[in-house]
Amino acid sequence: MTQTTLSSFPADYKNWLTQLKTRIQGTRQQVLLSANQTQIRLYHEIGLEILERQEQQGWGAKVIDQLSADLREAFPDMKGFSSRNLKYMMYFAKNCPNMQFVQQTVAQLPSPQIAQQTATQLPSPPIGQQPAAQLPNSLTGQQSVDQLPNSLTGQQSVDQLPNSLIVQQSVAQLPDSLIGQQSVAQIGQQSVDQLPWAHIILLLTKVSEPVEREWYARQAVQNGWSRSTLQANVKNGVYQRQGAAITNFAERLPAPHADIAIQILKDPYHFDFLGLGEEAHERDIENALIRHITRFLLELGAGFAFVGRQFRLEVGESEFFIDLLFYHTRLKCYVVVELKATEFKPEHAGQLNFYLSAVDAEIKASDDKPTIGLLLCKSKDRVVAEYALSGIDKPMGVAEYQLVRALPEPLDTCLPSIEEIEAALEGELGD
Numbered sequence: 001m002t003q004t005t006l007s008s009f010p011a012d013y014k015n016w017l018t019q020l021k022t023r024i025q026g027t028r029q030q031v032l033l034s035a036n037q038t039q040i041r042l043y044h045e046i047g048l049e050i051l052e053r054q055e056q057q058g059w060g061a062k063v064i065d066q067l068s069a070d071l072r073e074a075f076p077d078m079k080g081f082s083s084r085n086l087k088y089m090m091y092f093a094k095n096c097p098n099m100q101f102v103q104q105t106v107a108q109l110p111s112p113q114i115a116q117q118t119a120t121q122l123p124s125p126p127i128g129q130q131p132a133a134q135l136p137n138s139l140t141g142q143q144s145v146d147q148l149p150n151s152l153t154g155q156q157s158v159d160q161l162p163n164s165l166i167v168q169q170s171v172a173q174l175p176d177s178l179i180g181q182q183s184v185a186q187i188g189q190q191s192v193d194q195l196p197w198a199h200i201i202l203l204l205t206k207v208s209e210p211v212e213r214e215w216y217a218r219q220a221v222q223n224g225w226s227r228s229t230l231q232a233n234v235k236n237g238v239y240q241r242q243g244a245a246i247t248n249f250a251e252r253l254p255a256p257h258a259d260i261a262i263q264i265l266k267d268p269y270h271f272d273f274l275g276l277g278e279e280a281h282e283r284d285i286e287n288a289l290i291r292h293i294t295r296f297l298l299e300l301g302a303g304f305a306f307v308g309r310q311f312r313l314e315v316g317e318s319e320f321f322i323d324l325l326f327y328h329t330r331l332k333c334y335v336v337v338e339l340k341a342t343e344f345k346p347e348h349a350g351q352l353n354f355y356l357s358a359v360d361a362e363i364k365a366s367d368d369k370p371t372i373g374l375l376l377c378k379s380k381d382r383v384v385a386e387y388a389l390s391g392i393d394k395p396m397g398v399a400e401y402q403l404v405r406a407l408p409e410p411l412d413t414c415l416p417s418i419e420e421i422e423a424a425l426e427g428e429l430g431d
Contacts, residue, residue: 033194040193040200043080047093050086080197088201095204099191101214194221199230206231212239223302232298241266242301245374246382247397248389253370258395261331261372264301267399269376271299276403278378282341285403286310286323303330313358322355333369334359337376344380344398346388356394370394376401 050067053059064086071081095101192200199220207213216239220230233239245265249258273295274280274288289296290309297304304326311325324337336355340348352373359371373396385398 036196037193039080040195040197041099043089043197044093044096044099044193046086047089047091048097050090051093054090091204092200096192096200099193101192101203101217102210192217196227198227199225202227202231202234206234215239229298236270238266238301241268245397245399246380246385246389247395248392249372249395249397251390252393252395253372257331257369261395264303264328264331265374265397265399266301269299269399269401271296271401271403273299274403278403280341280403282323282339285339285341285401289324300326303328304335305329307334313355313362315358315362320355320358322359325359328372331369331372332367334364334371336371336373338373339401340375340377342378344375344377344385344388346384348375348377349388349392349396349398352396353392353394356396360394372396374399 050059050064065083068081068083068086075081195203195217199217203213203216207216216230216234219225219233219238225233243263243265244267245262246267247262247265249261252258253261271285271289273292274285276284276288280288286309293306297306305328307325307327309324311322313320313322322336323339326335326337327333328335336352336359338348338352338355352375356371356373364371371394373394375396375398377398377400380398380400389396389398
C-alpha cells in the first residue's frame with residue numbers, strides 16, 4: 001500500500017498497523033518459544049525413561065542404537081533422534097532431574113560477587129547481544145558442542161556502523177517469558193526449557209559447577225545470547241570476572257542502583273582481540289578498541305551504548321577530553337572510561353572524579369542517574385585502589401585490562417568430552 005493510499009485512511013490507521021505488526025511479531029516469537037519448551041521437555045522425558053529402563057531392565061548400548069534407528073524411521077521429517085542425541089538426553093535428565101540446574105532460593109544463588117539480591121533489586125529487561133529470532137536455528141538439536149564456533153564472527157568495523165551511537169541489540173521485542181519476568185520463587189531456578197537444546201548441551205559439557213551453569217542459563221535467557229555468544233562468554237570466564245572490579249558504588253550510589261552498577265563491571269577485561277603487545281600505549285589501545293568496537297561492546301557487557309572517543313568537555317576557559325564515553329541503558333547514566341597503560345595511581349582517581357563532575361554538570365539530563373567512572377589500568381595494587389576510592393566523592397571503579405592472555409588449559413581437561421560422556425554411558429548401559 002502506497003503512502004498516497006494510506007493518506008485516505010482513518011488517522012489512527014498507521015499507528016494501529018504498527019501496533020498490530022508488533023503484536024504479530026511477539027506472537028510468532030511466543031510460538032517459537034513454546035515449540036522450544038515442548039521439544040526440551042520431550043527430550044527430558046525421553047532421557048528419564050531411558051535411564052529408568054536402564055536401571056530396571058538392564059538396557060544396553062545396542063538398544064539405544066536400535067531406538068535411534070526406529071525413531072528416525074518412524075519420523076523421517078524430524079531431527080534429533082541420533083544415538084548421540086539420545087545419549088545427550090540421558091545426560092541431560094541425569095544432571096537436571098527437575099528441569100533446573102540447581103534447586104536453590106534466590107538468597108542462595110548470588111551473582112558471582114553480589115549476594116542476597118532481592119526481587120526489588122533486579123534490573124529491568126536488559127539489552128541483549130543477539131535477537132531471539134536466532135533461536136529457531138538451534139531447535140533441531142542436531143548441532144553438537146564440538147561444532148560450535150570458537151569465536152564470535154561477523155564483527156563490524158566502526159566505519160560500517162550506521163551512526164555515532166552504537167548500542168547492542170535490544171530485547172524489548174522478546175516475550176516476557178523469555179526476558180525473565182519471574183517471581184521470587186523462580187529467580188535462581190531458571191527452567192532450562194527456555195534455552196535451546198544446543199545451549200543446554202553446551203552448559204552441561206563445558207561448565208562443571210551447577211550454580212555457574214544456572215548463572216549462565218539466566219544470563220542467556222535474559223540477554224538473548226546466541227550459542228556463539230554463550231560459548232564465548234563461558235570460554236572467557238565471564239562468571240568469574242563479573243562484578244569483580246574495585247568500586248565505591250556501595251557508598252556513593254543508592255540501592256538497588258549500586259548493586260546493579262557493581263554487577264556491570266568486570267575485572268580483568270580481556271582485550272586480546274586487539275592484537276597488541278603488553279607495551280602498547282594508551283592511544284594505541286584506544287584506537288584499536290574503536291576499530292573493534294563491536295567486540296569491545298561485547299566485552300563490556302549488555303547495555304553499553306558508545307557515545308564517543310576523546311569526548312570534548314569545556315569547563316570554564318579550558319578544554320578537556322574524555323578517553324571514551326558511554327551511556328548505559330539499564331542504569332540510565334553516562335559511563336566515563338579512562339585508559340591508563342600503567343599501574344593504577346591515586347591521582348588517576350582524582351582526574352576521573354573531575355571528569356564525572358563535569359559530565360554531571362554539563363551533559364547529564366535531569367532524569368539521568370549519576371555518572372559513573374571506570375579506570376582501566378595495566379595493573380593495580382588492590383589496597384592502594386581501595387584507599388584511593390574511599391576518599392572520592394563520585395561513583396567509580398578500578399579494573400585491570402589484559403592485552404595478551406596465556407592460553408588456558410582446554411576446558412575438557414576438567415570436564416568430560418562428548419566422547420567420554422558417550423563412553424561412560426555405554427559403559428553403564430553395557431551390551
